[in-house]
Structures are given as structure tokens and as C-alpha cells.
Amino acid sequence: MAEKVTAGRDKLGEFAPKFAELNDDVLFGQVWSRESELSARDRSFATISALISMGAFEQLPSHLARAKANGLTQEEVSEIITHLAFYVGWPKAWSAFNIAKEIYKEKN
Structure with a gap:
């Protein structure tokens, strides 16, 4: 399992919370964790x-x-x-x- 990324929330969480959520949870959470595909x-x-x-x-x-x-x-x-x-x-x-x-x- 890939490590949990919090860079979006750390850097943009207050300014752009939705973008931070998508960055951390979707891109680095869901996409990067698909290691059986890539x-x-x-x-x-x-x-x-x-x-x-x-x-x-x-x-x-x-x-x-x-x-x-x-x-x-x-x-x-x-x-x-x-x-x-x-x-x-x-x-x-x-x-x-x-x-x-x-x-x-x-x-x-």
C-alpha cells in the first residue's frame, strides 16, 4: 500500500480545500495506489x-x-x-x- 500523501492539504488545504482533497485522496490515494495495474x-x-x-x-x-x-x-x-x-x-x-x-x- 502506498503511503498517505497530505501535500495538498498541507500546502493548499485552507486556500483550496477541494483541490487539496482531490490531490491527496484521488490522485495520490486512488490512482497511485493501483499498483496491480501499474x-x-x-x-x-x-x-x-x-x-x-x-x-x-x-x-x-x-x-x-x-x-x-x-x-x-x-x-x-x-x-x-x-x-x-x-x-x-x-x-x-x-x-x-x-x-x-x-x-x-x-x-x-
Whole structure:
């Protein structure tokens, strides 16, 4: 079972309670917990790829940390970003690498 996420309530609970509820209970509660359909590792792979593609770098650190916890290695993340660079743009790859370097400072 996936860990209970409270980031929505912690950061937006008072300002946007419904959004916080959907974030914590639906996205991270119901969707991320469907590991028989798609593993947490694979969900992390898809999520970081989507965030990099969109240039959503504010959300990338927490999702890269989750990807690391879900078993994606530094080498795999590096390869994902390198591959995406050709499809989403070199500047996005550079930005993603700078964030990934911070997350993977300490080797597993």
C-alpha cells in the first residue's frame, strides 16, 4: 500500500480545500495506489517524463524524490532525461538535469 500523501492539504488545504482533497485522496490515494495495474516505479517514470515535457519544474523535485524512493536509479533518470531532450527540447533537459543532480546527490 502506498503511503498517505497530505501535500495538498498541507500546502493548499485552507486556500483550496477541494483541490487539496482531490490531490491527496484521488490522485495520490486512488490512482497511485493501483499498483496491480501499474507499479509505483512505472507511475514515477511516466510522471517525471510528463512534468519534464511540460516544463513543470516546480513539481519535479518532489516527483524525482518519489521516483528515487520508488526505485528509479540515477542512471535511469539520466537516460530518461537524455532521451526526452530530443523530443521536448535541450533547455528543458538542462533544467531537469540540474534538479535531478540535487535529488541524486547521495547515491542509494
